[in-house]
Amino acid sequence: MFGLRAPEISTGHTGSYYAASVNRKTDYPRLEGDHTADVVVVGGGFTGANLALELAERGMDVALVEAHRIGWGASGRNGGQIIGGLGHDPERFVKTIGEEGVKAIYGMGLEGREIIAERVERYGIECDLKWGYCDVALKPRHMKQFAEWRDFEKQIGNPHTYRLLDRDELKHYVNSDRYLGGLYNDGNGHIHPLNLCIGEAAALEQLGGRIFEQSKVTDIEYGARTVIRTEQGSISAKRVVLAGNAYMGGLVPKLATRVLPSCSSVIGTEPLSEEMAREILPGDVAVCDPRTALDYFRLSGDNRLLFGGLSNYTGLEPRDLHGVMRKKLAAVYPQLADVRIDFAWSGWIGIGINRMPQLGHLSDNVSYIQAYSGHGVCPTHIMARITAEMLAGDPRRFDIMASIRHMPFPGGKLLRRPGLALGMAYYKLLDAL
Structure with a gap:
């Protein structure tokens, strides 16, 4: 497609700020030879690392298998924004999961943030964790939506502070003339996601969990003991959990038809002076606008502005990524x-x-476990926990989520992207009106 290209795919980490500033580079062994385990988790992102860690904390013999490096995919590339909540509008599924199921989902949405805070404190993970978040309004209707949102968070029992800000009040947090106002909350925040993921994997290793990198799963043999195979080895396990999300490829066609890899991009500036950093983001908060193809940004631990956006369903990035993102910035x-x-x-x-x-x-x-739809830092952690609960004999919360039906994308491999890209263009047009 003109002006677009596929994102870089390599065995090592992408050329991100996170990879350049990581606390330590992982070098876990490849899976070679034949092994056994109680549980094998496939995918070394937030979901897989946290699920394996939850199981190791429960005393299970667990192995984590990653095709590239820990945090290589979305978990190590995202905007680093800690956002509470779980999915969108669980009331849509009340006929399937009941009122108690809806209530449980809202509770899980609150719990995800607490798991991150708990992980960082318990295992001493250095990942620039900061609290504070602003949704910012581009149009008057956004302010109305924010007011409704604030009231709803109070209604569902969210203990954190949500405060509506007018244009002048917002500038104490986000100093830009682009926005009409915003909604501040102290329950969300931001983090160095790759350092968090690698820290969680290190905690798993400390508890005796085995980790294999550069070990792409090529085949699954289902049976009383399922065997996952890579090019150089295999693991036979009582239970297997697939947590590769958008990077699973065609390993399981049923899953591939229900998740669409969508592209999002981030730039990182040079380190800004302390004066400039405080000028643009005096509240040192994470920021997001409410559009379909939204902007999101925050300061890094060394005062770089990390600015993201360009979400699109083509799965491609602009060829002039620097230029396009600079214009948005x-x-x-x-x-x-x-x-x-x-x-x-x-x-x-x-x-x-x-x-x-x-x-x-x-x-x-x-x-x-898959499909966080661009809102995964917190939900990955709570989905890992409820899956660990299920594997340990308590499936109640897992079963609520598993009972929600997920349709495959229409159009098959050839037509689903163009159709969805057209749909996104429609919503972008609505955003512009």
């Missing part, structure tokens, strides 16, 4: 129009057609 902060861009990268997020995380079983002993 300058629309928010004109004073940074000529700032040096040190990093630019893209990656895939797994989109589900109903925007709810997908959990379920492929057989009696093979389960899966």
Whole structure:
């Protein structure tokens, strides 16, 4: 497609700010030879690392298998924004999951943030964790939506502070003339996601969990003990959980038809002076606007502005990624129009057609977790926990999520992307009106 290209695919980490500033580089062994385990988890992102860690904390013999490096996919490339909540509008599924199921989903949405805070404190993970978040309004109707949102969070028992901000009040947090106002909350925040994921994997290793990198799963043999195979080895396990999300490829066709890899991109500026950092983001908060193809941004631990967006369903990134993202950045902060861009990268997020995380079983002993629809830092952690609960004998919360039906994307491999890209163009047009 003219002006677009596929995101870089390599065995090592993409050329992101996160990879350049990681606390330690992982070098776990490849899977070679034949092994056994109680549970094998496939996919070394937030979902897989946290599920394996939850199981190791429960005393299970667990192995984590990653095709590239820990945090290689979306978990190590995202905007680093900690956002509570779980999916979109669980009331849509009340006939299936009941009022108690809806209530449980809202509770899980609150719990995800607490798991991250707990992980960071318990295992001493250095990942620039900061609290504070602003949704920002581009149109008057956004402010109305924010007011309704604030009231709803109070209604469902969210203990965190949600405060509506007018244009002048917002500038104490986000100092840009682009926005009409915003909604501040102290329950969300931001983090260095790759350092968090690698720290969680290190905690797993400390508890005796085995980790294999550069070990792409090529085949699954279902049975009383399921065997996952790579090019150089295999593991036979009582239970297997697939957690590769948008990067699973065609390993399981049923799952591939229900998740669409959508591209999102981020740039990282040169380190800003302390004066400039405080000028543009005096509240040091994470920021997001409410459009379909939204902008999101925040400061890194060393005062770089990490600015993301360009979400699209083609799965492709602009060929001139620096130029396109610089233009978007300058629309928010004109004073940074000529700032040096040190990093630019893209990656895939797994989109589900109903925007709810997908959990379920492929057989009696093979389960899966996928499709966070661009909202995964917190939900990955709670989905890992409820899956660990299920594997440990308490399936109640897992079964609520697993009972939600997830349709395959229409159009098959050839037509689903063009159709969805057209749909996104429609919603972008609505955003512009």
